[in-house]
Amino acid sequence: MENDPFESVAGFAALGLRAELLRALTSLGYEEPTPIQQEAIPPLVAGHDLVGQAATGTGKTAAFALPVLQSLTAGRRDAGPGALVLVPTRELAEQVSQAVHRYGRELGVRVLPVYGGQPIGRQLQALARGVDVVVGTPGRVLDHIERATLKLGDVRTVVLDEADEMLDMGFAEDIEAILAETPESRQTVLFSATMPPRIDGIARRHLRDPVRITMGRKGVEPGELPLVRQSAYIVARAHKTAALGRILDVEAPTSAIVFCRTREEVDQVTETLNGRGYRAEALHGGMSQDQRDRVMGRLRAGTTELLVATDVAARGLDVEQLTHVINFNVPAAPEAYVHRIGRVGRAGREGSAITLAEPREQRMLKAIERLTGQRITLEKLPTVTDLRARRLELTRTALQASLETDDLERFRVVLDSLTDEFDVENIALAAVKLLHEAAGGDVEEEEIPSPAPSAGDRREPRQGGGRRDRPSDSSVARLFFGIGRRAGLRPQDLVGAIAGESGLSARDIGAIQITDRFSLVEVPEPAADMVIAAMQRSTIRGRRPTVRRERFVR
Known part of the structure; x- marks a missing residue:
């Protein structure tokens, strides 16, 4: 039958x-x-x-x-x-x-x-x-x-x-x-x-x-670990890249996405992580679709450990084997946090959601906790001593795996030639030292200082009002768009186009001024060139307008 x-x-x-x-x-x-x-x-x-x-x-x-x-x-x-x-x-x-x-x-x-x-x-x-x-x-x-x-x-x-x-x-x-x-x-x-x-x-x-x-997510039986372990580290902005590298060294993720706000930040973090020995790839709105597809193929194939991406570039991407989602910044919208952590902890596997927060951003963590109804645990940043201990543990694990699975007999001639002159225990210690140094050795880093307590987020966006608040984390650039009210342009057209094409968060877009023939939009200075490049390849209301920096101070 x-x-x-x-x-x-x-x-x-x-x-x-x-x-x-x-x-x-x-x-x-x-x-x-x-x-x-x-x-x-x-x-x-x-x-x-x-x-x-x-x-x-x-x-x-x-x-x-x-x-x-x-x-x-x-x-x-x-x-x-x-x-x-x-x-x-x-x-x-x-x-x-x-x-x-x-x-x-x-x-x-x-x-x-x-x-x-x-x-x-x-x-x-x-x-x-x-x-x-x-x-x-x-x-x-x-x-x-x-x-x-x-x-x-x-x-x-x-x-x-x-x-x-x-x-x-x-x-x-x-x-x-x-x-x-x-x-x-x-x-x-x-x-x-x-x-x-x-x-x-x-x-x-x-x-x-x-x-x-x-x-919601599958319920957790009493005594079981949650499917998504949510934690945060309070770090001053100047030390965030170093803190990220240290956290990754300790966590040792199999596959992770690091979320950044802008294309420039993505490129900077990717370069730093590759310099630290990770296989990291960038993903942002300044890349072609073919480039993005190749990056995702390498991540799914396991040839890339870390994907460093903007929110918009990573939306809709489904990577089954992800173990960690890391927020290099606290998401401006609590809902964005929910979308990000939804990528880990699937099929019964435990995942980790880690956020690097500046002192003034702690109230934003509270808003996320209120939305999700779940606690985000504040962790202490790993010290140099913690990192050295972790690397020694990785060396021990590698040695244990070799002892359990490798064919070691062919190295006996080396051991026999040394035992006439040296103690076996010292030979073993020397071999461990060589393996440890080959894997990166001891950490030669300075301690990351604890941030000073925040006096409150004085730059939190105002509530209400018709005018969009300025981006608060950096200097502002004003961009000229050669399209205006006569083409039926609305503020949401500009916000949707910039966020959808450039990878910039909608909440990072500042004041918008629309006249009959042109419009002016404020964006964070570090993201300005990326926005211009992305918008020059895009259409708004069926047109491809001129996009450049404003030439005159008003």
């Missing part, structure tokens, strides 16, 4: 998925649905709207992609898409598009990712031929709508993935405008790692009696 081809995905079969999707899941090695897939797929297949709170790594892409594919008519060749998925970044657009393509291979589904930084001609040709599912960033989707190259009249399902990230990047009005172009009878699905009031507002306005599901 032949084996049932669907036996390996029996849990998915019970959710009422069509045979073509079950065969695709079998070929991809899926076995049982994750909790969010178990909860979300049945109501979505039944046609209900849904609000899901779920972090990265819970399987939410399949949770909405499979019902979307289930609803598509086999062999449909309508010009307009049947489903639209909105995501915050180009990386996530590519990732979701690839997943939908894999799941819907037998259905012949035509999937198109649309985002800025990609030649628009290719997108126009694909849209003209007809697509079934569009996965895109709000800015580029709205651009196509305004060009009349994307018509959403046939859309049956709209998915807002990582909705909180999209709002943080300034896409709220774009999302509203896009939803207004879709039929009122559509099914609407919203996924978000956090549920601030703004997300509830969108759900109330655009979803009809939605099913609500919340997926």
Whole structure:
């Protein structure tokens, strides 16, 4: 008797998925649905709207992609898409598009990712031929709508993935405008790692009696370690790079992501870590998509230990074997912290989330604790003595592994030739010394001083008001954009474009001034050249404006 081809995905079969999707899941090695897939797929297949709170790594892409594919008519060749998925970044657009393509291979589904930084001609040709599912960033989707190259009249399902990230990047009005172009009878699905009031507002306005599901991390049995160990070190800014190297030496991560704020910071930290002997790679908005893909391939293959990245460049990236997430700075938004630590502690493995905080940033740690309901343990920075002890422990471990597994007999002739003149114990100690020195030897570093107590964060952004606060951590550069009010430009267009294309956090963008013909935007001075380079390759409201430093002091 032949084996049932669907036996390996029996849990998915019970959710009422069509045979073509079950065969695709079998070929991809899926076995049982994750909790969010178990909860979300049945109501979505039944046609209900849904609000899901779920972090990265819970399987939410399949949770909405499979019902979307289930609803598509086999062999449909309508010009307009049947489903639209909105995501915050180009990386996530590519990732979701690839997943939908894999799941819907037998259905012949035509999937198109649309985002800025990609030649628009290719997108126009694909849209003209007809697509079934569009996965895109709000800015580029709205651009196509305004060009009349994307018509959403046939859309049956709209998915807002990582909705909180999209709002943080300034896409709220774009999302509203896009939803207004879709039929009122559509099914609407919203996924978000956090549920601030703004997300509830969108759900109330655009979803009809939605099913609500919340997926946290797997509970921990009494006495077990948490899946994510959260800790922080208080370090003065001048000593943060040295502190990072020392923490990595002690933690010895198998695979880690270090999050930085700007491209310049990413490059500086990467260079320092490589100089310390680590295999570190940079990932930021100043790199081409091919460069990013090569970096991620080396990380997944294990030839790179550390990925040093900006938030935007790393969004949507899913690396299964990560053991550590390290915040070189405290994230400006507590929600960003939730997204970052969602990348570790998966599949029952313990992960570590480590944050380097300046003294004035301790109140930001408290805000994160309030959001997550979990304590972040303040740790004491490892001393030089701690580091020396750790390196000696690594030497002992290497020796133990050699004694247990290696063929040592061929070295006996060396030992025999030395025992006539030296004591065996001294020979062993000399061999240990040589191994220890070859692995880096004793630490010749100065102690990192403890930071002075903070008198409070006097530069904390003001609350309320219509004007965006200036970036507070460095001098400010004012950039000129050759596009203004006459092109329909809004502040959120600039914030979304800069954050989406350059890797700069939306919260690091300062005051914005829009005139009829041009606009001025304040950004941190260290990030100015990176923003200019990124924006010169991008479009805003369908145009590619001149972007440069302001030439005159006002």
